Amino acid sequence: MxxxxxxxxxxxxxxxxxxxxxxxxxxxxxxxxxxxxxxxxxxxxxxxxxxxxxxxxxxxxxxxxxxxxxxxxxxxxxxxxxEPALLRWYPVLISLALLGLFAGSLYSGMPIIERLARLSEPELPPAAVRYTRQVTWVWVGYFIVNAGIASALALWAPLSWWTLYTGLIAYLLMGLLFAGEWLIRQRVRNVT
Known part of the structure; x- marks a missing residue:
């Protein structure tokens, strides 16, 4: 209690x-x-x-x-x-922090995606464990690309472009990645 x-x-x-x-x-x-x-x-x-x-x-x-x-x-x-220009670097910092979280989980303990999968399915088969590791690598790639784009926009783009990407497009891409992974997971689950 x-x-x-x-x-x-x-x-x-x-x-x-x-x-x-x-x-x-x-x-x-x-x-x-x-x-x-x-x-x-x-x-x-x-x-x-x-x-x-x-x-x-x-x-x-x-x-x-x-x-x-x-x-x-x-x-x-x-x-x-x-300095107002520094305000644009916060989304880059958050992407890099998430990159560190996901990448670090691949090398120490259980990958983040596996931890999340085990919340609903504690006994994952070996194929599912391999799949969650691959999905964690995909997220690592996403955060690298996202941090790169946000950095480029912080350095060279108008504020409106930076706002559009960091406030909308990055989240839409994240949502597409979630949805795509969910669809693939359903297919993988049905095959095994």
Whole structure:
């Protein structure tokens, strides 16, 4: 049975995680609309507060601590520099963090996709385990390409292009990858 303190910590962790997810989804549009009215320091303060709340709440893993510390360093740099161009690098940072998470899982322990698959099917057959490893590699490739495109747009494209890609196209591509993987998984499942 969880104590009230543990329940409160778990709820705080979930709330901070949800807030970071929502901010991450809205971030490109907030930058696009708010860049003229809000200083990069304010962005850094708000984003940093969310990451700090996430870091201080609940049970953390070394990887989640590393991601949060990296995001906090980014916020510190953004706050000190107060440079609007740095705002465009946050999606690159998140892609690189996810790349590290997925790639790291291939070399230490169980790949991320296998962990997710085992939530609904704890006893995976060997063919499914191989398949989940391959899918994890596909996600690694996606995050490499996504970080590359977001970097190029941050460096050379107009803000509107950067916003369109990081706020819409990247998520559509991610959705297509999820859907395509789901369709292939159904076919693989029916063959085995």
């Amino acid at each position: 969880q104590t009230p303190a543990r329940t409160g910590t778990a709820n705080a962790s979930r709330l901070a995680g949800l807030a970071l997810l929502l901010v991450g989804l809205a971030y490109p549009f907030v930058v696009y609309v708010g860049l003229e009215q809000l200083s990069p320091r304010l962005f850094a303060l708000l984003l940093g507060a969310l990451w700090l709340a996430r870091l201080c709440s609940g049970k953390q893993t070394p990887l989640s601590n590393t991601v949060a510390a990296t995001a906090l360093l980014f916020c510190l740099l953004l706050g000190l520099a107060d």
